[in-house]
Amino acid sequence: GENVEQHPSTLSVQEGDSAVIKCTYSDSASNYFPWYKQELGKRPQLIIDIRSNVGEKKDQRIAVTLNKTAKHFSLHITETQPEDSAVYFCAGGYQKVTFGTGTKLQVIP
Amino acid sequence: NAGVTQTPKFQVLKTGQSMTLQCAQDMNHNSMYWYRQDPGMGLRLIYYSASEGTTDKGEVPNGYNVSRLNKREFSLRLESAAPSQTSVYFCASSDLGGQGVPQHFGDGTRLSIL
Numbered sequence: 001g002e003n004v005e006q007h008p009s010t011l012s013v014q015e016g017d018s019a020v021i022k023c024t025y026s027d028s029a030s031n032y033f034p035w036y037k038q039e040l041g042k043r044p045q046l047i048i049d050i051r052s053n054v055g056e057k058k059d060q061r062i063a064v065t066l067n068k069t070a071k072h073f074s075l076h077i078t079e080t081q082p083e084d085s086a087v088y089f090c091a092g093g094y095q096k097v098t099f100g101t102g103t104k105l106q107v108i109p
Numbered sequence: 110n111a112g113v114t115q116t117p118k119f120q121v122l123k124t125g126q127s128m129t130l131q132c133a134q135d136m137n138h139n140s141m142y143w144y145r146q147d148p149g150m151g152l153r154l155i156y157y158s159a160s161e162g163t164t165d166k167g168e169v170p171n172g173y174n175v176s177r178l179n180k181r182e183f184s185l186r187l188e189s190a191a192p193s194q195t196s197v198y199f200c201a202s203s204d205l206g207g208q209g210v211p212q213h214f215g216d217g218t219r220l221s222i223l
Contacts, residue, residue: 095209099152
């Protein structure tokens with residue numbers, strides 16, 4: 001099955017700086033890569049996704065990139081705000097997705 | 110519009126007891142999922158149902174059974190609870206067709222097994 005690795009496990013940035021979270025996957029058949037945000041004690045929320053026929057996708061301050069050759073994809077958050085503080089999960093797969101282990105992002109005011 | 114509703118929110122069981130976690134969605138989604146979340150391990154798929162009448166095993170199905178009662182409801186049953194099943198359980202639903210990607214999650218059930 002698919003194996004998704006996520007780095008770093010924790011990330012602290014100053015408010016206004018950018019944050020980048022990276023994930024790698026193992027199965028070349030994987031074609032869908034969603035990202036989720038989970039605030040402390042809350043449910044995961046799907047925030048953005050990318051399909052394997054697209055290299056980059058943006059939604060306001062959030063962007064995802066995908067490198068199929070290298071089998072890695074990344075989440076970029078620009079102009080970070082305190083409300084961006086949460087755990088972010090990447091996922092990837094084909095027909096079923098496997099989750100990464102999460103990145104705890106702390107935005108310092 | 111409630112989205113995905115899970116009951117109960119909290120539960121404490123003794124080893125060997127059985128219980129059923131309930132999940133219902135009101136978005137007319139075809140696909141539904143059960144995940145467990147343990148510290149440092151992300152979300153792991155227990156079972157999923159791509160459509161009414163079908164269920165399939167995920168990564169960690171042992172010790173669990175599921176029922177897709179109708180399009181709205183997808184229940185998870187622990188027949189004989191074990192301490193290793195202490196976790197937070199999330200139900201999710203999706204209308205992304207065959208992608209197997211959960212879109213909307215419930216609030217979770219926090220389950221402790223003593």
